[in-house]
Amino acid sequence: MAVATNLSDSDVTSPPEPGLTPAEMVARAEAIAATLVARQAETEERTFYAEDTHREFQRAGFYRVLVPRRYGGYEFGIDTFLRIAMALTRGCPSTGWMYCLGHAHALVVASLFEERAQAEVFAGGDFICPATVAPAGTARRTPDGDWLLTGTWNYCSGSPYATHFIGHTMVPAGEGGDLAPMMFIAAREQWRRLSDWGGQLGLKGSGSHSIAMDGGLVPAHHTLPSHMSQVSVTDGTPGRDLHGNPEYGGGQLSFMVMEDAILAVGMALGALDAYEELMRSRITMFPPNVPRTEDPDYQFWYGQAAGMIATGEAAVLQAIRQWTETCARGPAAVTKEEEMRIAAICHQVVDLCWHAVENYLFPTAGSSAVRQGQRIERVWRDMSMFHSHAGFAVFLSTIAKRELARARFGVGEDAHA
Structure with missing residues (x-):
C-alpha cells in the first residue's frame, strides 16, 4: 500500500x-x-x-x-x-x-x-467501529443543524470494545422530499450496547450485539447523505486527496465483500487444521484398521478439501491485488462493473470454502469430532450462520451477479456509476 x-x-x-x-x-x-x-x-x-x-x-x-x-x-x-x-x-x-x-x-x-x-x-489512534447497513431509528435536527438519533440497530459486530458506531437512518432528502438513507458516525458515549447476542446457531462469540441510542448527538459533519454500499468514488474521495493514498479512494462495496471472502477462508482453514489433527491421531473405522493418513479415502477427502480451500485463498488474495491495482489507476477506474466483478469472485470463494467443509471435512471427521464444542462442529455452525448473513445470502448470491451483468451491458441509469 x-x-x-x-x-x-x-x-x-x-x-x-x-x-x-x-x-x-x-x-x-x-x-x-x-x-x-x-x-x-x-x-x-x-x-x-x-x-x-x-x-x-x-x-x-x-x-x-x-x-x-x-x-x-x-x-x-x-x-x-x-x-x-x-x-x-x-x-x-x-x-x-x-x-x-x-x-x-x-x-x-x-x-x-x-x-x-x-x-x-481518529483522535484516539485505535479505531473500533461496528457498522450496519440496514437503516433504523429516527433522526431529529437540532437548531444548530446536528442530529439527535433514537432507535436500535442490530448485528453490530465488534461493539463490546468499540470506540464508535456507523449506522444508517432515513431522513428527508430535501424540503418535502422523499426519505433517503443517511450514514452517520456516533461516538461511544452516545450509544449503549444491548446484551442480546449469543443465542444464535453460530458465531456466538462475535460480539454482534445491538446498539441503542436515545437522543444520541451526531454532529452534521459526521454524517453523509448516502448509503455505505451505494457510494460512488469515481470522482475521487476526500481521503484520497487528504492522505495522498489511492486505497483511500477504493470501492467501498467491493472491500466489504472481500471481508466476507477472507473470513470464509479463515474458517475453512481452521476446519482443515482440525481435520489434519484427526488424520494424524485416529485410525480407520473399518478393516484394515490403519492410520487415517495411510487410508486412500481419507487422503482423497483431505486433499480435495485442501485444494478447494487453497483455491479460495488464492482467489481472494488475487481479488485484493486487483482492488489495490484498480485504486492506483485512478478514481475513474473504480466502476460499478469492477466492484461487481470482485463481488462475484468473493461469492465463489465463500462457496468453495463452504463446500469443502460441508461435503468433505464435516461428514467424514466422525461423529465424536462433531459433538458440540468440537472444533469442526464449531466451524460448521459458524459457516452455517454465515450463510444467513444478508451480505452473502442476499447480496453476493443474487444481487451482485445481476448487477454485474447490468453494469456490463449498460442496463439501468446507474450502470456506469
Whole structure:
C-alpha cells in the first residue's frame, strides 16, 4: 500500500512502533491465533473475545492497521488487514469476525469523510467501529443543524470494545422530499450496547450485539447523505486527496465483500487444521484398521478439501491485488462493473470454502469430532450462520451477479456509476 505523500513531518502523529512492518504485524496475528483455539468455548459463552485478548490486539497495533498515518495509524492497507483477519479467524472464527468487522470501517471513514471529521474520529489512534447497513431509528435536527438519533440497530459486530458506531437512518432528502438513507458516525458515549447476542446457531462469540441510542448527538459533519454500499468514488474521495493514498479512494462495496471472502477462508482453514489433527491421531473405522493418513479415502477427502480451500485463498488474495491495482489507476477506474466483478469472485470463494467443509471435512471427521464444542462442529455452525448473513445470502448470491451483468451491458441509469 502506498503511504501518504502529501504530509510534512508536523502533520504526522507517529504510531506506537514507527518501524513496524506489515509482515511483522501479520506474524503477530498468526502467533496470537494459535492461542485462540483453546479459548473458543469461553469466547462463545462470553459472546465476545476476552479483555486480555483485546489488550493484546491493542499492543500488536491491530486497531491501527487502516488508520491513516496522519492520525497515528500504520496505514498498512487492506492486504495486511485482511491477512490479519484471516489468521485470527483460523484460530477462532468468532474472534476473527469480531475483529474484522470492528476495524474494517476505518477505511470507510478515512476515505469518505472530510478532514475535520477524520481528525475528531481518529483522535484516539485505535479505531473500533461496528457498522450496519440496514437503516433504523429516527433522526431529529437540532437548531444548530446536528442530529439527535433514537432507535436500535442490530448485528453490530465488534461493539463490546468499540470506540464508535456507523449506522444508517432515513431522513428527508430535501424540503418535502422523499426519505433517503443517511450514514452517520456516533461516538461511544452516545450509544449503549444491548446484551442480546449469543443465542444464535453460530458465531456466538462475535460480539454482534445491538446498539441503542436515545437522543444520541451526531454532529452534521459526521454524517453523509448516502448509503455505505451505494457510494460512488469515481470522482475521487476526500481521503484520497487528504492522505495522498489511492486505497483511500477504493470501492467501498467491493472491500466489504472481500471481508466476507477472507473470513470464509479463515474458517475453512481452521476446519482443515482440525481435520489434519484427526488424520494424524485416529485410525480407520473399518478393516484394515490403519492410520487415517495411510487410508486412500481419507487422503482423497483431505486433499480435495485442501485444494478447494487453497483455491479460495488464492482467489481472494488475487481479488485484493486487483482492488489495490484498480485504486492506483485512478478514481475513474473504480466502476460499478469492477466492484461487481470482485463481488462475484468473493461469492465463489465463500462457496468453495463452504463446500469443502460441508461435503468433505464435516461428514467424514466422525461423529465424536462433531459433538458440540468440537472444533469442526464449531466451524460448521459458524459457516452455517454465515450463510444467513444478508451480505452473502442476499447480496453476493443474487444481487451482485445481476448487477454485474447490468453494469456490463449498460442496463439501468446507474450502470456506469
